[in-house]
């Protein structure tokens with residue numbers, strides 16, 4: 001998690017609307033802006049339906065922005081149109097999914113799953129090289145060479161997620177979008193997969209967008225966290241700060257759902273419950289830097305309120 005200062009991905013005023021007939025329109029993402037720096041893990045949290053997956057898929061160029069743009073390596077990805085450009089882009093940006101059972105083709109052998117992207121991108125010049133890549137990937141993700149000829153159903157959930165990670169890594173990507181990669185796993189296995197992802201990040205200089213619905217899950221792995229609610233970004237800041245000193249009411253409400261062992265802390269947190277009428281009153285809010293590198297969606301009138309809160313929390 002040695003985040004540098006170079007921006008790898010820039011999301012600028014992204015809007016995504018799904019139209020399913022005239023009366024059925026969902027504005028899944030609304031004016032969302034954030035940057036992801038080279039080598040960092042950006043944790044994107046929000047409840048179900050807040051737009052996390054939609055943002056991930058838009059970065060993969062699977063959804064078209066209705067407004068705004070997504071820039072990677074200083075290039076607007078909307079301008080990548082030729083087959084060759086798209087192929088190179090998809091090689092650099094890979095995705096890991098929540099449910100490895102659903103995202104792996106159960107009829108394929110592990111070696112063919114791992115080599116899928118290698119074949120599509122013609123990265124191996126011989127069968128021997130292909131096998132070498134598969135073996136290296138299996139070992140990299142903590143599986144064994146002998147697993148290559150087995151099928152996904154022969155593995156546990158955690159091992160299947162390792163296969164999914166191996167498939168993503170086999171094409172030597174720089175950026176990985178991990179969409180709830182540990183949510184479907186047993187708690188005891190979650191830490192192993194997170195540790196593996198962190199080790200791989202260090203070894204391979206990877207950048208992660210780590211999507212989860214639970215703030216406590218992303219806190220551990222992320223450098224920075226962004227909090228989404230109903231398609232809007234409400235708070236972005238250093239992971240520890242967002243977790244220990246959340247400034248936005250909504251982030252506080254997300255955290256108050258986590259059991260707090262100290263009843264006194266619990267009591268202090270309770271009154272600050274998220275009040276939807278305050279947040280979703282239709283007023284335009286901008287991301288304002290309230291404390292260093294800690295941004296909150298606020299109207300001009302709300303800025304003093306959040307500044308006072310940041311002072312109380314010792315952030316300024």
Ligand SMILES: Nc1ncnc2c1ncn2[C@@H]1O[C@H](COP(=O)(O)OP(=O)(O)OP(=O)(O)O)[C@@H](O)[C@H]1O
Pocket residue numbers: 018019020026028046047048049050051052053054055213
């Ligand atoms: N392909 C689609 N067509 C129409 N509506 C969609 C589509 N994909 C997502 N939506 C809608 O967009 C909104 C955001 O969904 P999204 O899947 O991005 O949320 P999420 O935060 O990832 O939630 P979850 O954790 O449940 O996956 C939801 O209201 C969803 O119903």
